[in-house]
Amino acid sequence: MSMHTSITRRLLLAGLGGVGATAITANMPFGHAQAATPVVGFIYVGPRDDFGYNQAHAEGAAAVKKMKAVKVVEEERIPETVQVAKTMESMINLDGAGLLFPTSFGYFNPYILNEAKKYPKVRFEHAGGLWTPKDPKNAGSYFGYIFEGQYINGIIAGYASKSGKLGFVAAKPIPQVLQNINAFTLGARLVNPKATTQVIFTGDWSLPVKEAEATNSMIDQGVDVVTMHVDSPKVVVQTAAKRGAMVCGYHCSQAALAPQSYLTGAEWNWTDLYPKFVTMWMKGETIPNFYRGGFKEGLIKQSPYGPKVSAEARKHADDVKAKLTAQQYVIFKGPLKDNTGKMAVAGGSELIQTNATDEKLESMHFLVDGVLGSLPA
Amino acid sequence: MTSELIAGDAAADDRPAVIPAESVIRRDAIGRAAEAVVIPLGALIVSLLLFGVFVAFAGINPLDLYSAMVLGSFGSWFSVQNTLTLASPLVLTALCTALPAQAGLMVIGGEGAFVIGGLAAIAVGLPLSTAAPPALVQLGMAIAGMAAGGAWIAFAGALRHWRGVNETISTLLLTYIGIAVLNHMVEGVMRDPASLNKPATHALPNADMIGNIPGMDVHMGLIYGLIFCVIAYILFFHTTFGFAARMVGGNPRAARLAGLAVGRIVMIVTTLAGAAGGLAGMVEVAAVQGRASATLAAGYGYTGILVAFIARQNPLAVIPVAILFGGINASGGLLQRRLDLPDASVLVLQGIIFVVILASETLFGRFKIFRPKEN
């Protein structure tokens, strides 16, 4: 076959140097015609089948793959170092990608911002970052108010718990995690004002043995419903189920791992958003630079309720969900005290989950009353 | 006693370590140099062939594999710059293993020196940046990074010399401790409250960041690494100190009998090694990330061990080997995207290369062609 000759030719070209990558790409036996099909790139920080954060994004990418006339390239386990900058450049230069979804928080600053300046014709869409008008116009950030789902989790957990003690296995004390812990606790307290949430920080996004230990020690303390915010909830779900505790999921549905103990879960819904963004991009429409939303915008969804969820709990949760979807409901509404007794959100003020930057919401650094745990100063 | 752990000369249970006279070394120099190039190169080719067989099991045509690797690593000017960028930290972290190896110490704690160096650099750089011009800020950061990294590994050197604590294990433990310290600091006292969802220190102002090599999309950190390699090479192979250090590595007892201050040599060598690792961390902060965060511990220190062994602990050979590994990493993405290989294939390839290169150590001295004058 011509494989051999094409390789020698390529080596030769490489030796000559300075040859544009596109010329070579066209010769690749497994390459693609560059101009014909638009290419969209997805970059994940972990394995894309982790039952968690990365899987949720990969499911969104899979939905884009099903679209006609668009090609998807993916790379997983890309650290938040210069490696991600080089992966973006490689997707742009070697694969001809015109729209990129680098999905890990740490990719945004400095890597995406730098690349956006370097490649003004490429569109960069980042999950979780805070795009501001100072930043390049060809970059944007989107994210879901997934704590609305954790609020629903909390309501369900409040009904399900007999001890009134809930547990939360968390990776790091950062705003996105604290929003979830607080929303979960407030949801539970809506049902049972005496409910408490024990929180344990493991210190990193994926530490299976620590996560299992955290789950076990909380259950030893009488906790009977557990939820989490770590990259891959699999271990927490399995450990809790093994100990006979109930569990609320996160990121994607983990119902399959523990069908009996799984109550419900807060899930991302990238399968709707990504095809929408890709279509806008292909039509030449402008994707909003800053995009946030919850149930209303369809950025998140709730796992179907498990068998242990009572009819009363379902009804209550569905009511609140309907209000959230109609955007008639604010979760962080003052007066709200933190767990040291200080006023965290003053009476009359609200941290509204709308499609705009709410700095207080995005930089949350307190634990509401009812959370057992503390934050580093 | 000090261990005899240089890759080439160690572990032969039955062979007394013999230091040949210097004249013999000189006579054989050319043959040895040729040997030192040909054998590792052969091993590299064997590794690539083995990896080709490996991916063939996954139903992938090895020729597609090789062409994707060439394209991703050296196939275009873009790829070359990509390769050099990824090679840059490895040049320095490899020295962290290679230099102590010259004196018979096996240090595998480059990752620890890297994160501690980066942390110290930003701790010094932030206050300096408000008061001093960029050149001075960078100088201050470099000194801080090298001093912190140097002290980190020198601590292991001191434990080795005065307490007999094995440096391989101690540097490994120090790495875990260093990463814990890094996390503790960036999520505690050094945290920038505005670094919302990714705890990090305050960022270095853009003006104080290390820029690119003129005409290239590769930062100047690469040059720092190259300079460090050349200086280290001259120090170890063309000075009396270097000869003494290598003598300590070859035969510590003889070195002591010759009146060498082994303790002093161990301290200098480990300090230099840690300084290289610390400088790598400083460059990562000042040229790439702009701040210190948990991502400083990205594994450059571990890959550096690999580079050092494949370079057979020679500071000059570290340069091409680091570039080779930069290339492998640069092409890793294409293997995922074009061939649907898992990301771990790069790890498998690195593992195969490492194993085969080590096995090829045994071939040294077996080929008469390289030793025409040996009896």
Added chain:
Amino acid sequence: MADVGIGWWGVPLAVAAGAVRAGTPFLFVSLGELLTEKSGRINLGLEGTLVMGAMSGYGTAYLTGSPWLGVLVAGITGSLFGALHAGLCSLPRVNDIAVGIALMLFGTGLAFYLGKPLIQPQAPTLPALHLGWWSSIAAVRDALKINGLFIVGALLAPAIVWLLRSTRWGMIVRMVGDSADAARAMGYSVDWVRLLATMTGGFLAGIGGSFLSLYYPGSWSEGLSSGQGITAVALVIFARWSPMNCFYASLLFGGAGALGPALQSVGIHSGYYLFNAAPYFLTLFIMVLTSSSEHRLSGAPSELSITR
């Protein structure tokens, strides 16, 4: 409150239970490493062996439905890695520490590569023995759910003491570890003895890995091992090459890992990174305390490169 939680008592309980649960992999890997080191060679690659064991054990359990078969396959995989290590090291001029680092990388990479399709599926896990039937406190009952492998490991430690001290095989291994020349003079093949010792060591390390994937935490993922294999190597030095000390030290290291989460569960929150690094501080501290530049560590095999 008293009827559901056990408050501060939860801390020692969690540490004890964690010592058994998280200590078992340490126990197997360190006993395996001890056997290898007794023959005069160090295998730093047991981290790779552990991860390969975890992956292959999980895969086997998933495919065959038998977790115990998974444990066996994990052991066999481990002994193959041991054979590779021993084979490479028997070549002249090849350094055992370097080969160990290489195999650490290779084993981890290979396990990640082959383990991709195993992240999602759920394999059957190993059953636990319910030794806490007598207690009315749920937490105590649960802490006493102990896996059979732990008991095997606990019995293995004195068995290895006996093996090394009182059997012909054990004496040969120790002789090879203390003086290869003497062993050779008596007509034993040093390489063969080391091959078998390293393979046995790999077998145990592989089982240690399967404990992680098949019992606790009981699933396969790429972050499964946070360095247990390499920590176990340090643990052997910490334990001064005594199998019984390996047993105690494994419990100590396992318990130390459980201390951080347990303290948080009763309200102590600061410095969890430093708590997590406690075993490493401790090992380094003990090494500094007990080593000496004047004489070798007591109990250390004379041929061992790291103590020379």
